[in-house]
Amino acid sequence: MxxxxxxxxxxxxxxxxxxVEARAVVKRFGSLEVLKGIDLSVQRGQTMVIVGPxxxxxxxxxxxxxxxxxxxxxxISVEGxxxxxxxxxxxxxxxxxxxxxxxxxxxxxVFQQFNLFGHLTALQNITEAPVRVLGLDREEARxxxxxxxxxxxxxxxxxxYPAQLSGGQQQRVAIARALAMQPSVMLFDEPTSALDxxxxxxxxxxxxxxxxxxxxxxxxxxxxxxxxxxxxxxVVMDDGRIIEQGTPAEVLxxxxxxxxxxxxxxxx
Amino acid sequence: xxxVPVRHYGRAVAGAAVLLVLLGLVLSVxxxxxxxxxxxxxxxxxxVVLGGVGLTLLLTFISMAVGILIGVIAAIARLSPNxxxxxxxxxxxxxxxxxxxxVQLIFWFNIxxxxxxxxxxxxxxxxxxxSVPINDVITPLNAAILGLGLNSGAYIAEIxxxxxxxxxxxxxxAAYALGMSRRLTMRRIVLPQSVPIVIPxxxxxxxxxxxxxxxxxxxAVQELLGSVENIYxxxxxxxxxxxxxxxxYLIITTFFTFAQRLLERRFSRGRAMVGAAGGVRA
Ligand SMILES: Nc1ncnc2c1ncn2[C@@H]1O[C@H](COP(=O)(O)OP(=O)(O)OP(=O)(O)O)[C@@H](O)[C@H]1O
Ligand SMILES: [Mg+2]
Numbered sequence: 001m002x003x004x005x006x007x008x009x010x011x012x013x014x015x016x017x018x019x020v021e022a023r024a025v026v027k028r029f030g031s032l033e034v035l036k037g038i039d040l041s042v043q044r045g046q047t048m049v050i051v052g053p054x055x056x057x058x059x060x061x062x063x064x065x066x067x068x069x070x071x072x073x074x075x076i077s078v079e080g081x082x083x084x085x086x087x088x089x090x091x092x093x094x095x096x097x098x099x100x101x102x103x104x105x106x107x108x109x110v111f112q113q114f115n116l117f118g119h120l121t122a123l124q125n126i127t128e129a130p131v132r133v134l135g136l137d138r139e140e141a142r143x144x145x146x147x148x149x150x151x152x153x154x155x156x157x158x159x160x161y162p163a164q165l166s167g168g169q170q171q172r173v174a175i176a177r178a179l180a181m182q183p184s185v186m187l188f189d190e191p192t193s194a195l196d197x198x199x200x201x202x203x204x205x206x207x208x209x210x211x212x213x214x215x216x217x218x219x220x221x222x223x224x225x226x227x228x229x230x231x232x233x234x235v236v237m238d239d240g241r242i243i244e245q246g247t248p249a250e251v252l253x254x255x256x257x258x259x260x261x262x263x264x265x266x267x268x
Numbered sequence: 269x270x271x272v273p274v275r276h277y278g279r280a281v282a283g284a285a286v287l288l289v290l291l292g293l294v295l296s297v298x299x300x301x302x303x304x305x306x307x308x309x310x311x312x313x314x315x316v317v318l319g320g321v322g323l324t325l326l327l328t329f330i331s332m333a334v335g336i337l338i339g340v341i342a343a344i345a346r347l348s349p350n351x352x353x354x355x356x357x358x359x360x361x362x363x364x365x366x367x368x369x370x371v372q373l374i375f376w377f378n379i380x381x382x383x384x385x386x387x388x389x390x391x392x393x394x395x396x397x398x399s400v401p402i403n404d405v406i407t408p409l410n411a412a413i414l415g416l417g418l419n420s421g422a423y424i425a426e427i428x429x430x431x432x433x434x435x436x437x438x439x440x441x442a443a444y445a446l447g448m449s450r451r452l453t454m455r456r457i458v459l460p461q462s463v464p465i466v467i468p469x470x471x472x473x474x475x476x477x478x479x480x481x482x483x484x485x486x487x488a489v490q491e492l493l494g495s496v497e498n499i500y501x502x503x504x505x506x507x508x509x510x511x512x513x514x515x516x517y518l519i520i521t522t523f524f525t526f527a528q529r530l531l532e533r534r535f536s537r538g539r540a541m542v543g544a545a546g547g548v549r550a
Contacts, residue, residue, distance in 0.1 A: 066445055098449050105447035115442035119460050129446035132456060174442075181446060 019044050019079060019185050019216045020065060026073030027060055034060045036240035037074070042185065042233075047217040049227040049248065052237035053263055058220040061237070062187045065218070066107040067100060078106050079184050105133060108178030112190040114170040116162040122149065122173045123158040126180045134181070141180075148176040152206045168199030172206050179210075186210065188219040222267055228252060236260045307508040311499060312515065320495030321516050327412055327481045327491055332474055334417030339424025344454065346429055357425065364422035370483050373415035377487040379406055412484035412491075420477055427469045431462030464535040471528035475521050482517075492516055 020042040027035035034057045042048050050058050063069040065076055067083045076083050084100060085092040095103060117125050126145035130136040136144075149155045152172035162170055171191055178186060188207065192200040204226050211217055211230050221227065227234050227248050234251040236244035236259075244251045244260045255261045297303065311317055345357035364372070380402045387399025406414070435458045443453040485494035496509040 068441055068444060097451075101444070101447050101449040101452075103447075104445060107445070109442075109445035111438060111442065113438050115436075115438040117439060117442070117457055117461075128456065129443075129448060132452055133447045177446070 017043050020076065020218065022061075022065070022074065022076045024074035025061070025064060025071055025076060027057070027064055027069060028072045034240055035064070038237075038240075038242060040235065040242070040245075042216060042218060044216055045214045046232040047211045047219060047230055048233045048235060049231035050218065050220045050235045050237060051222065051224075051227065051263070051267070056237040057240045058237055059189050062109070062189050062218065062220060065185075065187055066104050066109055068109075078103075081106075101133070105129075105181050106184045108181060108183035108186045110171070110174050110178055110186065110188045110191045112193050114162070114167070114174045114194070116165075116170050116174055116177070118162050121159050121161055122154065122165065125162070125173060126177045129177070130180050145176070145180060148179055149173070151209075152176050153202070166199060167195045168202045171195065171203045175203075175206055175210070185216040185218065188217065188221070190220055190222070192221065192223060224252065224264075224267060236263065238263070302507075304505070304508060307503075307505045308511050308515075311496070311509060311512045314499065316490075316495045316499060317492070317512060317516070320490060320492040320513075321520070323409075323490060323495075324478065324481050324492040325520070327409070327416070327484060327489070328474070328478050331413050331416035331420065331481065332477050334413060335420035335424045335473070335477070336470070338417065338421030339428050340459075342421060342425035343428035343432060346425065347432060361422045361425055364419050369415065369419040369480060370486065372419055373412060373483055373487055376406060376411040376415045377408060379411070408484070408488045411487055412481070412489050416477060416480060416484070420473060420480075423473060424470065427466050427473065428462070430469075431466035432458055434465045435461045467531055467535055468528070471524075471531065475524055475528075478521055478524065479517065 018041045020040070022038050022040040025035050025038040026033065038057075038061055040048075050061070052058055060069060064071055065078070065083070067076075070084065075085075081087075081103065082092065083103060084095055086095055086099065087093075116122075117128065120128060123142065123145050126148060127136075127138070127141040130141045130144070131138055146155060146158060149158055152175055154169060154172055154176070157165060157169060157173070162173070165173065175186075175191075191207065192203050195203065200223070204223060207217070207219070207226070208230050219226070219231070231248045234244070234246065234248040235242055236251065236255070236257075238259050243257050244255055251260070252264065255264060298305075342357045342360055345353040346361075348354060383402055385399045386402045386405050387396045389396035389399075432454075439457055439461065440453055443457045444450075448457070481491055482493040484491050485497060488494070490498065492513050496513045500506045500509040
């Protein structure tokens with residue numbers, strides 16, 4: 001391959017401060033309206049933490065951002081491009097599967113259940129998409145994958161299969177796997193909820209250093225201390241709507257709605 | 269203290285009765301004046317019989333390969349978002365599972381009656397660029413491969429479909445989230461992980477195919493059964509030669525049952541990944 005880094009996002013005009021913008025996002029599953037008009041903007045380099053009761057639509061919203069779910073109303077753009085569509089003149093053309101796949105390389109996602117590929121080693125999990133999707137040279141992909149494994153403290157586990165790793169180790173490999181695509185934004189859906197308590201810290205630590213390195217992140221979590229320490233913005237969702245939004249200190253210490261107060265009293 | 273275990277008198281009596289019946293059967297066959305085991309021994313390694321064994325293996329392997337190819341395509345079509353592909357695949361499975369394989373074999377063997385020539389041309393016109401008599405292409409062996417392959421493809425499609433569905437949704441989500449297309453996800457993530465699931469039923473299908481291939485003898489294929497028929501139609505030693513064929517079938521199926529165990533063990537170890545430094549490679 002002559003061009004080893006076609007994944008790098010196109011040059012972004014400096015005047016566009018928002019990496020992700022959601023406008024009036026509506027999502028229904030059958031007759032159930034799960035998202036009832038979500039408006040959000042995530043600034044470059046910022047960490048937005050989303051909290052809210054179970055079933056309030058947090059996971060669904062994250063899955064709408066990388067279009068694992070299609071919308072029933074509104075739109076979401078990443079790096080100024082509307083997800084799922086190509087703008088030409090004043091028309092929007094729906095993307096083909098291959099085009100959508102390419103668009104998804106801008107967003108990295110980390111799942112509650114890790115979802116590492118069970119038939120591949122940690123290293124192969126990380127190199128698979130860069131090699132197959134971006135056409136990266138195999139050796140270079142391996143070198144990068146090893147470097148990424150080192151940043152999450154797992155360089156010695158490169159040849160282990162997922163089943164041979166602890167939950168915390170699997171989740172750190174999953175973070176490295178998403179980072180290998182050099183996304184513009186990282187989406188975390190309750191990355192520590194499936195972990196034993198003593199393993200939560202290592203994953204939060206990796207996420208904290210990622211935030212400090214300037215990555216744009218949207219994190220759904222129940223870890224309020226992470227929200228307070230690492231988050232730049234805290235969003236509270238309830239029943240498909242955003243009911244609070246502000247700096248973590250503001251929102252946690254002075255919630256304006258009764259629902260949010262109630263929710264915080266339960267999770268603290 | 270002496271411990272007296274429960275005595276299973278009923279079991280002992282039933283066991284003895286069954287053994288007696290078996291012994292009687294074996295003796296009546298072995299001491300039967302009308303069966304000549306010398307003929308069995310003579311014909312075990314007859315060149316015609318050995319050729320039949322070879323053809324049975326060839327027919328089974330090629331038909332199985334055709335079946336797997338068709339089965340994978342039909343399974344993927346069945347799961348595709350395209351309603352036309354889905355229906356065609358479902359219709360294929362419905363038809364080929366719903367009609368006897370013997371009927372299908374005879375049908376392909378006689379295809380020349382309705383389509384005398386096979387060619388390339390422009391559909392719905394009389395323009396033909398190239399054509400051959402169909403009986404040059406659909407030889408008895410090819411008719412058998414077509415019939416057995418298409419038939420087993422319908423069963424294999426269901427096996428592969430179940431294998432694909434057994435791979436968790438999370439694996440697919442993760443692949444899509446990384447920017448892998450549907451096709452790439454199927455090829456690199458889903459199909460490899462369904463391999464350990466489909467190996468046991470595919471092995472059964474293979475052993476079944478070894479025996480179904482005997483049906484090809486009715487359309488003049490000289491596989492194992494056809495070759496012994498050939499001999500007994502001349503010397504009239506029908507049962508002796510059927511015993512020869514049966515012994516060969518048992519040898520072959522025993523061998524492949526053993527191979528199946530090895531294959532399953534290898535893949536089940538891969539799934540558990542116990543100490544698998546380089547364990548699975550799919
Ligand atoms: N694929 C689906 N089909 C039908 N309903 C769905 C689907 N996915 C989610 N839902 C419903 O949408 C609602 C929101 O679900 P979602 O998973 O987004 O909530 P959440 O805020 O992430 O909750 P949790 O904290 O439990 O993860 C729930 O009522 C859920 O049952
Ligand atoms: Mg959720």
